[in-house]
Amino acid sequence: xxxxxxxxxxxxxxxxxxxxxxxxxxxxxxxxxxxxxxxxxxxxxxxxxxxxxxxxxxxxxxxxxxxxxxxxxxxxxxxxxxxxxxxxxxxxxxxxxxxxxxxxxxxxxxxxxxxxxxxxxxxxxxxxxxxxxxxxxxxxxxxxxxxxxxxxxxxxxxxxxxxxxxxxxxxxxxxxxxxxxxxxxxxxxxxxxxxxxxxxxxxxxxxxxxxxxxxxxxxxxxxxxxxxxxxxxxxxxxxxxxxxxxxxxxxxxxxxxxxxxxxxxxxxxxxxxxxxxxxxxxxxxxxxxxxxxxxxx
Numbered sequence: 001x002x003x004x005x006x007x008x009x010x011x012x013x014x015x016x017x018x019x020x021x022x023x024x025x026x027x028x029x030x031x032x033x034x035x036x037x038x039x040x041x042x043x044x045x046x047x048x049x050x051x052x053x054x055x056x057x058x059x060x061x062x063x064x065x066x067x068x069x070x071x072x073x074x075x076x077x078x079x080x081x082x083x084x085x086x087x088x089x090x091x092x093x094x095x096x097x098x099x100x101x102x103x104x105x106x107x108x109x110x111x112x113x114x115x116x117x118x119x120x121x122x123x124x125x126x127x128x129x130x131x132x133x134x135x136x137x138x139x140x141x142x143x144x145x146x147x148x149x150x151x152x153x154x155x156x157x158x159x160x161x162x163x164x165x166x167x168x169x170x171x172x173x174x175x176x177x178x179x180x181x182x183x184x185x186x187x188x189x190x191x192x193x194x195x196x197x198x199x200x201x202x203x204x205x206x207x208x209x210x211x212x213x214x215x216x217x218x219x220x221x222x223x224x225x226x227x228x229x230x231x232x233x234x235x236x237x238x239x240x241x242x243x244x245x246x247x248x249x250x251x252x253x254x255x256x257x258x259x260x261x262x263x264x265x266x267x268x269x270x271x272x273x274x275x276x277x278x279x280x281x282x283x284x285x286x287x288x289x290x291x292x293x294x295x296x297x
Contacts, residue, residue: 004279007272011265018261024089025254032177032247034142039174039240046237049230066223068156068231071189072165078112079133079164080105081155081187083171083238084121085246086137091253093172093180093246094120100182101170102128113164115154117239133158143243145236152232159188171238172245178252180245187234190227 002010082101084094098121105112114130116122119137126132134154140147158164167188173181 002271002275004272004275007268007275011268011272014261014265014268018258018265021254021257021261025251025258028247028251028254031141032244032251035240035244035247036174038142039237039244042233042237042240046233049226049233065220066227067160068188068190068227069223075165076110077164078105078108078110079115079155079158079167080112081115081151081167081169081235081238082117082121082125083169083242084116084118084124085242086119086139088120089253090246090250091256093249093253094118094124097121097170097172097182097242098124100184102130104170104184105168115151117148117151118242139239143236143239145233148236148239149232152228152235155187155235156228156231164188169234169238171242174241174244174248177248180249185234185238187231190231 080101082097084097088094111131114125114132116125116132116135117137117139122132122135122137136148136151155164155167159167166186169185169187171183171185173183175181
């Protein structure tokens with residue numbers, strides 16, 4: 001049985017850990033609010049860009065309009081943009097998205113290459129022996145569109161250079177503070193018939209009606225400008241969704257760790273009191289025994 005001093009040292013250690021996890025919980029709660037605001041601020045622009053692109057892409061002769069709209073007759077190579085976090089202590093956040101990604105793409109019969117965003121995803125994919133063509137880590141806490149636009153440019157260049165026939169985006173979709181869903185979206189060639197997640201939900205909630213557009217200077221000029229930018233915008237929005245999901249997961253994980261540490265400290269305190277009481281009882285028995293020995297002598 002541990003001595004009272006040993007138990008007391010364990011109690012102090014557990015309480016110190018609880019203070020750290022409580023501080024991390026508070027920091028994550030602050031960051032997740034800012035991340036949620038950033039996600040909401042990007043949705044109006046993403047919605048309008050989606051409306052314009054949908055209107056263009058549904059015109060006859062879609063495949064001849066722009067290379068980013070062209071569906072390849074045969075898929076020989078796939079590129080996956082995987083978004084994870086740079087740090088741990090977020091529960092199963094990083095592990096879940098990597099497991100989801102490998103479960104989806106390990107079954108593909110064609111070669112799959114990866115572009116990772118986040119140090120944790122990069123390290124986990126390297127351990128699994130995956131082919132990583134580029135990695136981005138240590139992004140700013142509140143990244144701007146310019147900070148992540150290079151990721152979209154690489155995806156576009158890989159597709160236009162015919163080294164990749166399809167590009168997929170794998171990230172964690174922020175639903176609420178306790179639910180974050182692993183999500184896969186086809187990034188290139190651009191598709192508009194499918195549900196595109198939060199952007200379409202936002203458009204539906206706003207009851208946006210189809211509009212007639214007059215394009216100036218011309219349709220091709222607009223496509224050359226807006227298609228690569230919208231591709232990068234989808235990556236940017238996915239990163240914002242993933243950041244909000246990461247902070248929410250870390251906040252919940254740190255709250256659970258704080259609660260567990262507090263409960264353990266209470267158990268150890270009870271054990272300490274029992275050990276201390278046992279020590280006092282033993283000392284009193286020794287005194288009583290000594291007094292009885294003196295009296296009998």
